[in-house]
Amino acid sequence: MLATAALAGCSAGTEGTPYPVETAATAASQSAKAAQLPQRPAELPLQNVDLCDVLPQVQLDALKITSVPREAPEPDGPVCVLDADGAEPMHSYHVGAVAADLDQWITGARKKNSMTTEPKNIGGYPALTNYRAAGDPADCETLVGVAKGQTLTVQTFAITRGKLTQPQLCEMSVHAADLALQSLKSRN
CATH class of the missing domain: 3.40.1000 (Protein Transport Mog1p; Chain A)
Known part of the structure; x- marks a missing residue:
């Protein structure tokens, strides 16, 4: 999974602004954030x-x-x-x-x-x-x-x-x- 994250790098947004590509690890961390909410x-x-x-x-x-x-x-x-x-x-x-x-x-x-x-x-x-x-x-x-x-x-x-x-x-x-x-x- 780390290789996927490392290879993902950045993508260009609609106006050419770089942003990180969401990987499975990032999606998992987002779900973990949601679980922390009361x-x-x-x-x-x-x-x-x-x-x-x-x-x-x-x-x-x-x-x-x-x-x-x-x-x-x-x-x-x-x-x-x-x-x-x-x-x-x-x-x-x-x-x-x-x-x-x-x-x-x-x-x-x-x-x-x-x-x-x-x-x-x-x-x-x-x-x-x-x-x-x-x-x-x-x-x-x-x-x-x-x-x-x-x-x-x-x-x-x-x-x-x-x-x-x-x-x-x-x-x-x-x-x-x-x-x-x-x-x-x-x-x-």
Whole structure:
């Protein structure tokens, strides 16, 4: 199997961007990631949830949000943009709701070979961090499986380039996702 992995090398994507070819070993590791996720303790449906209102002011202050939360158009579903641009390093959070189960990012249609996906447990809920490990760190996305067919997403973007590391972006994304999850729990 190692020979297969070594020979697989890289393939060209649709725009000529190299990405690793998925091998049987990679598929097995993806299945292992899925097995590490906890079972969802309760359903926290996102229907009729105003994502720009999901975090109370005290949590917005903790995240250093300096602008009024605003809705942004997204092809996957509703998104609220929260900017922390009052001091360096400037960054932004995009809180969204996607109509898909969490496993879609591990073994399904939303899985991308160019992304690093790590299983997490956030407030007892199955979660993943999803980021591009190569290159200049620009963002990190935390995905929380809050209900059947529903995933809460919190993506942290670096506005000031070169000031935040990939681990810092992911830590910030996980923290914001945890705060949003706490708020959703308190509403149900």
